[in-house]
Amino acid sequence: MELLFLPGSYAVCPACHGSRYNPETLEVDYRGKTIADVLGLSVDDAARFLADVPAAARSLETLREVGLGYLRLGQPATELSGGEAQRIKLASELQRARRGHTLYLLDEPTTGLHPSDVQLLLAQLNRLVDAGNTVIVVEHNLDVIAAADWVIDLGPSGGDAGGRILVAGPPEVVAAYPESRTAPYLARRLSS
Numbered sequence: 410m411e412l413l414f415l416p417g418s419y420a421v422c423p424a425c426h427g428s429r430y431n432p433e434t435l436e437v438d439y440r441g442k443t444i445a446d447v448l449g450l451s452v453d454d455a456a457r458f459l460a461d462v463p464a465a466a467r468s469l470e471t472l473r474e475v476g477l478g479y480l481r482l483g484q485p486a487t488e489l490s491g492g493e494a495q496r497i498k499l500a501s502e503l504q505r506a507r508r509g510h511t512l513y514l515l516d517e518p519t520t521g522l523h524p525s526d527v528q529l530l531l532a533q534l535n536r537l538v539d540a541g542n543t544v545i546v547v548e549h550n551l552d553v554i555a556a557a558d559w560v561i562d563l564g565p566s567g568g569d570a571g572g573r574i575l576v577a578g579p580p581e582v583v584a585a586y587p588e589s590r591t592a593p594y595l596a597r598r599l600s601s
């Protein structure tokens with residue numbers, strides 16, 4: 410529903426009660442599940458349910474590899490965080506498995522990501538780099554910064570008080586730079 414002066418509002422469709430399919434479509438099932446049931450599954454559950462359907466299994470496995478196993482298959486795109494949307498794009502890139510010569514520019518892909526899944530995301534980013542691609546990530550997450558080959562520290566503060574390149578180099582060099590606000594945190598992260 411479009412509301413004047415207010416953001417749009419969502420309500421459950423009275424015809425299909427949110428299943429998004431007509432009764433004829435919902436009569437069809439696969440191992441006891443309709444298409445609406447399948448869209449209600451998480452990526453993790455669907456990976457088990459569709460394990461022997463190669464085309465689906467490959468896509469679902471890639472989504473799990475970027476830490477999105479908890480997402481519902483039918484989750485509306487409007488409910489995704491920016492980080493989740495970027496990781497879905499990343500998953501489709503990983504599936505295409507192109508070789509090298511691609512520049513990936515990511516803006517805080519760890520947003521909304523559980524800390525344990527950051528390691529999963531880093532493994533995938535490293536896979537892209539190992540294949541000869543270049544990955545540029547805008548990040549505050551220290552695990553991501555510490556794992557980079559080259560760090561460009563912008564600052565010294567945010568907004569009007571930022572935007573200058575303070576220091577650039579490997580994480581160890583940035584961590585030792587006295588003017589950098591990130592340095593002490595990065596130093597602690599590198600020594601742990």
Ligand SMILES: [Zn+2]
Pocket residue numbers: 422423424425426427428429430
């Ligand atoms: Zn409907």
